Amino acid sequence: MVRNILHIDMDAFFVSVEQVCDPSLKGKPVIVGGDPYIGRGVVSAASYEARQYGIHSAMPISRAKRLCPHAIFLRGSHGRYSRFSTRIFAILNRYSPLVEPMSLDEAYVDLTGCERLHGPVTETAVRIHDEIKNTVGINASVGMGTNKLMAKIGSSMAKPNGFLRILPGCEARFLAPLPIGRIPGIGPKSVKAFKSENIRTVRDLAAIPLDYLEKEYGEWGHRLYQKARGISQSPVSKRDDTRSISRETTLEEDSTDPAFLESTLSWLVEKAGSQLREEGLRARCVSLKLRYSNFKTVTRSCTLKEAACEDHVIFGTVAHLFRKLFTRGTRVRLIGVALTSLTSDVSLQMELFENLNMKQWQKLYQGIDRIRDKYGFRSILRGSSRKN
Numbered sequence: 001m002v003r004n005i006l007h008i009d010m011d012a013f014f015v016s017v018e019q020v021c022d023p024s025l026k027g028k029p030v031i032v033g034g035d036p037y038i039g040r041g042v043v044s045a046a047s048y049e050a051r052q053y054g055i056h057s058a059m060p061i062s063r064a065k066r067l068c069p070h071a072i073f074l075r076g077s078h079g080r081y082s083r084f085s086t087r088i089f090a091i092l093n094r095y096s097p098l099v100e101p102m103s104l105d106e107a108y109v110d111l112t113g114c115e116r117l118h119g120p121v122t123e124t125a126v127r128i129h130d131e132i133k134n135t136v137g138i139n140a141s142v143g144m145g146t147n148k149l150m151a152k153i154g155s156s157m158a159k160p161n162g163f164l165r166i167l168p169g170c171e172a173r174f175l176a177p178l179p180i181g182r183i184p185g186i187g188p189k190s191v192k193a194f195k196s197e198n199i200r201t202v203r204d205l206a207a208i209p210l211d212y213l214e215k216e217y218g219e220w221g222h223r224l225y226q227k228a229r230g231i232s233q234s235p236v237s238k239r240d241d242t243r244s245i246s247r248e249t250t251l252e253e254d255s256t257d258p259a260f261l262e263s264t265l266s267w268l269v270e271k272a273g274s275q276l277r278e279e280g281l282r283a284r285c286v287s288l289k290l291r292y293s294n295f296k297t298v299t300r301s302c303t304l305k306e307a308a309c310e311d312h313v314i315f316g317t318v319a320h321l322f323r324k325l326f327t328r329g330t331r332v333r334l335i336g337v338a339l340t341s342l343t344s345d346v347s348l349q350m351e352l353f354e355n356l357n358m359k360q361w362q363k364l365y366q367g368i369d370r371i372r373d374k375y376g377f378r379s380i381l382r383g384s385s386r387k388n
């Protein structure tokens, strides 16, 4: 079966987000990253206006400042970019069950077999692009092909704000005239090495026999042979995140006071919950960690019926664990919460519960996160939270 894979990549993502939040930045050279005041760090993103001055990602800020002194330099807000990213992924997840995030602003979407549901794939690709533009306000470039390799090359050649589909069966012909550096995985070093052997275009590369490539480069040689022909079997796969998000604190003085310990726990839950939502994740498993004054450490975990990212749900669970575990009079030295079995926060999933309250909770927490973005983490806290 012929596959239909999209690679979708936001244009100058961080800068675009800043421009949506402050439209006066539109059409100006804007640079996000590092600390422009002390001139440290590197460029994370540059607007297309700034790129005209030769500025690009990973360039030292000090250099960017010399090239374009009148550019607008911003530090950027990771939380804000994550929230935009979550909204973008919520759109992508509505079009296919197979979305593979590559970064905050880049993903593969497998549309194979989705025609019955969404209509012709080309139109679907354009609709996804337009929906992101119309609802989130950001331009994306979209590549489409029969595999991830072709989709990725397509989106990079469609930049900015374009759509390029490489039709099934045209892969090798499409690639032949391109410089080999266009192929993902062939970096500047390889380009240079190949150039010395007079191999400049994909056509040159495709002319090398497989056994020669394998003898020279081993397994990588085999992959080069396939790449030069636009062949890639790599599946679009959801990432399963085995990471955890945790917060713990060693108390200034060992405590036997359950009310104090619970309020400290509440504060830690808010910290962990805010990071969870910032990364667009939900947790299925909540754990409590206590270390007593004799350094004995105990943990207790609980699996939630549904993955959650709401502080009150997480706190309810961890407070319950605490009440079961804590015995009067024991002195606690360290207290912590850990969130595991993380999944992406798919808004579609929430609608399955048909629970309006969930939506209202989501809105509430989005509001809290926005306030914190603007005024700092401590500007809004649960009444029960005590900063340790």
Ligand SMILES: [Mg+2]
Pocket (backbone or CB within 6 Å): 009, 010, 011, 012, 013, 105, 106
């Ligand atoms: Mg991008």
